[in-house]
């Protein structure tokens with residue numbers, strides 16, 4: 007009996023769509039989601055004991071590989087001392103110091119438990135700090151599921167074909183202005199009209215929730231300059247890119263510093279840790295010092311923080327990102343050659359351990375260009391790879407993630423799988 011089918015059947019009876027987060031459901035690629043019971047290094051195994059080479063990495067956090075012994079030991083040691091206290095702990099101080107040390111521009115930080123909390127709180131803080139209401143986001147960027155951010159968003163909303171969620175009051179969404187990504191002219195026009203009313207601009211510096219679209223350097227610089235000129239808070243959402251694309255996150259790649267940065271995924275190493283932080287004069291507006299309220303029963307949880315600290319201590323080691331980048335580049339070069347051999351329109355993008363695969367001749371620079379690519383080819387490609395034991399994200403609109411645990415053999419096997427998959431979709 008196929009255990010995945012049995013479990014999915016059971017799951018659908020007691021939870022909507024059978025999942026606890028929409029993209030896991032395979033809705034856009036078809037078929038039954040795999041129920042994973044165990045993972046180690048670059049692999050996970052489903053309930054049928056089928057092994058997959060994993061390129062989801064828990065949607066980004068697993069940068070050092072699954073069940074890394076150092077991370078597991080740190081979690082076990084922390085758990086043995088109690089699962090949570092609801093008091094300050096030494097581990098939280100250590101983590102705040104480490105994050106501020108690693109990322110220039112982070113003068114103070116607050117730990118939370120999800121990326122959604124981080125971005126939601128960062129926006130509230132920006133509004134409290136500026137005394138303004140308007141928020142600007144970009145089409146195709148996803149920043150978690152708080153109300154004001156579920157407007158023309160990416161990730162699961164895009165996968166399911168409904169980029170703006172229902173259930174968000176008009177009174178809330180009217181304060182969210184949406185601009186096209188990478189469009190400097192549109193940005194300048196908006197600032198000229200409303201610059202003094204803008205509380206914050208939030209963006210993914212490399213948008214991994216509409217596949218992989220990087221901001222142009224000019225766009226990043228224009229954002230920085232205009233926010234400074236008009237007193238709007240620049241929130242760089244590094245929940246996905248943070249310590250994933252490089253040692254100083256995407257801000258290190260661009261040489262642009264946020265007023266507030268949001269972090270998640272890698273800083274929790276697979277456990278629920280996220281953060282927002284930045285300029286001390288802005289952070290001073292947070293309760294208990296200032297009037298912007300935010301709190302969390304599980305914030306800074308000692309077991310979760312232990313996983314995050316252990317992970318960060320590994321990524322800080324010399325050569326970590328060079329190694330990760332080399333693995334990603336090798337794999338993508340293999341994919342590109344395989345696609346060419348099969349005559350499939352294909353291009354790739356990458357930074358550090360994050361990558362995008364596109365069925366188009368060149369990599370898209372905007373949401374519109376992503377949508378113009380052959381996303382219709384993705385489901386067949388995804389399933390062809392899955393049949394070969396390679397687990398990509400089950401959506402054409404999500405980035406992929408390499409880990410330090412992927413070996414040369416894993417990458418070679420992935421390329422072999424891709425050769426077969428491209429041939430399978432070549433006549434579609």
Ligand code: PMP
Nearest residue numbers: 120121122148149150243245246
């Ligand atoms: N921001 C970005 C850029 C993200 O990629 C995500 C999650 N994929 C979030 C925010 C939300 O994080 P979480 O799922 O932990 O709430």
